[in-house]
Amino acid sequence: MNQDTIAAIATPPGTGGIGIIRMSGKEAEKILNRIFRPYSGTMPLENRKLTYGHIVDGNTILDECMAVIMRAPGSYTREDVAELQTHGGIRVMNVVLETCLKYGARLADPGEFTKRAFLNGRIDLSRAEAVMEMISARGEQEYRDxxxxMEGGTADFIRTASDELYGLQAGLAACIDYPEEISDEEGTKALIPGLEKLISSLEEAMDERSSRLIHDGIQVTLYGTPNAGKSSLLNALLGQDKAIVTDIPGTTRDTVEGEIMIDGIRVHFTDTAGLRETEDPIEKIGVERSEQAVRNADMTLLVLDGSRKLTDEEKERIRNITDRCTVLINKSDIEQVTEEKDIRAVNPEAVCLTVSALDSATLKPLKERLKEQTRISDRMAISQPRHIDAVRRAVLSLKYALATLGSLTPDMASTDLQAAQAALAEVTGDQADEKLLDRIFSNFCVGK
Ligand SMILES: Nc1nc2c(ncn2[C@@H]2O[C@H](COP(=O)(O)OP(=O)(O)O)[C@@H](O)[C@H]2O)c(=O)[nH]1
Ligand SMILES: [Mg+2]
Structure with missing residues (x-):
C-alpha cells in the first residue's frame, strides 16, 4: 500500500464546463474535509454520493463545486478517493489543485492512479493498459479492442493458457518425482498433445498484422510523375482540398498527409512531390522525401496520367513495382492514350485500376482494395505489441520444451515450461518488475 496521497487534474488541460480534480490515498478525505464546505453543512460526506458545496481555503471561497468521497476499497484505486468537480477553467482548476497540495497531497505521476489500481490488485496489467488504449483510441477498431x-478478454485468455500450462507442469513434475511409477518416456509422451494444443492456441491468438492495423492503421503513399494527378486523387480520397492542385509540374514540393477511416481502421495517405530530375534544391529535398515515403508505405499507389504516353522513366517504375503497389491510370474522364494493356505489356504482374480524380464513382474499386488491406482477424485475443512479444517468448519456450520432451530428460523441459509460464505472467503483470511498470505507466496521461 502506498502511504502518500496523490492529486491531479483529471480532465484535459483547457477550458470546459466542468473540471475534475482527483485525490487518492490515506489523507484524501482529511484534505477534502478541509477544503470542502457542503451546503447542507453535514459532515462527514456520505460514501459515493455527489454533494454540492464550496471549495474554500480557510475563509476564502475558491469555487462552487460538487464533491464525492469514495472510501477504500470501493474506488478506482482501492484507496480513499476524493473528486472535486469545479468549473472547468484553467486557473480555477490549478488553484484547487494547489490547495490540495498545500494541505498534504503530492502531485500524481502520469498514470499513477491506474498504477495504484494495479498494485492494489483491482485490475491486472493488461486491463490497466486497456485504460490507456481507451483514452488514446482514435479508430473504431482500436476503441473496440x-x-x-478492459473487460478482461486478454487476461482471461492468458489465465486459461496459464492454467493449462500448470497442468502440463504438474504432469511433468509427477514424472520427475515418481520415476519408478511413471517412466520418463511414457510420462513425457502423454504431455505432447496438450503442449501442442497450447502452442497452437497461443499462436492463433496473436496476430501481429491485425495489431499493427488497429494501433497504427495503414500507410498509403501516392507517387509518380509530376502532373499525373496525385494531389487531386489525395483530395478526392480525403473528400477535402488538402493538397494544392495546379497544372504546373512541381507544385507539390513537400509531402502532404491526410487520413480517412475505413471499417474503423485509420488509412493514412501521403501525397508526394512528383518524382523527376530537378535542379531546384527545395524540390530535390521533396523528391527525396517522396522516395522515403514510398519505402515506408504499407501500400503504394503509382499514379499515371492516362491521357499521355508512358515515359521511359514511368516504364522503369512499372517494372520495379512491388506487390504492395497498385497502378492508378488517372484522368479517365478525358481521352485515354495509356490503358491497362499498356501497363501489363511492361509488367504482366501489375495490378491496375482506371480512375479519375474528378469522378468519385471511379474510386470505388480503389476503396474496395484499401478495404481488403484493412481486414482484421476477429479471433485475436492478444493485440498489444507488448503482449505479443511476451506470448511469442512463451511459445518459443514451449517449442523448446516440446523438442526436449522427445529426446532429453524431463528436467530440461521443466525449465522451459517455467520460462513460458513467466512470459505469460508478464502480460497480466503477475510477474512484473518495477522497470516494466514504470515504462508502461509513464506513457499515461496525468490524472489517470
Ligand atoms: N481531366 C482530369 N484532370 C485531372 C485529373 N486529375 C488531375 N487533373 C489535373 O491535372 C493537373 C495536375 O494535377 P495534380 O493533382 O496537381 O497532379 P500532381 O502533380 O500529380 O499532384 C491539374 O491541372 C489537375 O486539375 C483527372 O482525373 N482528370
Ligand atoms: Mg501534387
Whole structure:
C-alpha cells in the first residue's frame, strides 16, 4: 500500500464546463474535509454520493463545486478517493489543485492512479493498459479492442493458457518425482498433445498484422510523375482540398498527409512531390522525401496520367513495382492514350485500376482494395505489441520444451515450461518488475 496521497487534474488541460480534480490515498478525505464546505453543512460526506458545496481555503471561497468521497476499497484505486468537480477553467482548476497540495497531497505521476489500481490488485496489467488504449483510441477498431481488453478478454485468455500450462507442469513434475511409477518416456509422451494444443492456441491468438492495423492503421503513399494527378486523387480520397492542385509540374514540393477511416481502421495517405530530375534544391529535398515515403508505405499507389504516353522513366517504375503497389491510370474522364494493356505489356504482374480524380464513382474499386488491406482477424485475443512479444517468448519456450520432451530428460523441459509460464505472467503483470511498470505507466496521461 502506498502511504502518500496523490492529486491531479483529471480532465484535459483547457477550458470546459466542468473540471475534475482527483485525490487518492490515506489523507484524501482529511484534505477534502478541509477544503470542502457542503451546503447542507453535514459532515462527514456520505460514501459515493455527489454533494454540492464550496471549495474554500480557510475563509476564502475558491469555487462552487460538487464533491464525492469514495472510501477504500470501493474506488478506482482501492484507496480513499476524493473528486472535486469545479468549473472547468484553467486557473480555477490549478488553484484547487494547489490547495490540495498545500494541505498534504503530492502531485500524481502520469498514470499513477491506474498504477495504484494495479498494485492494489483491482485490475491486472493488461486491463490497466486497456485504460490507456481507451483514452488514446482514435479508430473504431482500436476503441473496440480497448473495450475487449478492459473487460478482461486478454487476461482471461492468458489465465486459461496459464492454467493449462500448470497442468502440463504438474504432469511433468509427477514424472520427475515418481520415476519408478511413471517412466520418463511414457510420462513425457502423454504431455505432447496438450503442449501442442497450447502452442497452437497461443499462436492463433496473436496476430501481429491485425495489431499493427488497429494501433497504427495503414500507410498509403501516392507517387509518380509530376502532373499525373496525385494531389487531386489525395483530395478526392480525403473528400477535402488538402493538397494544392495546379497544372504546373512541381507544385507539390513537400509531402502532404491526410487520413480517412475505413471499417474503423485509420488509412493514412501521403501525397508526394512528383518524382523527376530537378535542379531546384527545395524540390530535390521533396523528391527525396517522396522516395522515403514510398519505402515506408504499407501500400503504394503509382499514379499515371492516362491521357499521355508512358515515359521511359514511368516504364522503369512499372517494372520495379512491388506487390504492395497498385497502378492508378488517372484522368479517365478525358481521352485515354495509356490503358491497362499498356501497363501489363511492361509488367504482366501489375495490378491496375482506371480512375479519375474528378469522378468519385471511379474510386470505388480503389476503396474496395484499401478495404481488403484493412481486414482484421476477429479471433485475436492478444493485440498489444507488448503482449505479443511476451506470448511469442512463451511459445518459443514451449517449442523448446516440446523438442526436449522427445529426446532429453524431463528436467530440461521443466525449465522451459517455467520460462513460458513467466512470459505469460508478464502480460497480466503477475510477474512484473518495477522497470516494466514504470515504462508502461509513464506513457499515461496525468490524472489517470
Ligand atoms: N481531366 C482530369 N484532370 C485531372 C485529373 N486529375 C488531375 N487533373 C489535373 O491535372 C493537373 C495536375 O494535377 P495534380 O493533382 O496537381 O497532379 P500532381 O502533380 O500529380 O499532384 C491539374 O491541372 C489537375 O486539375 C483527372 O482525373 N482528370
Ligand atoms: Mg501534387
Amino acid at each position: 480497448a473495450v475487449r481488453q
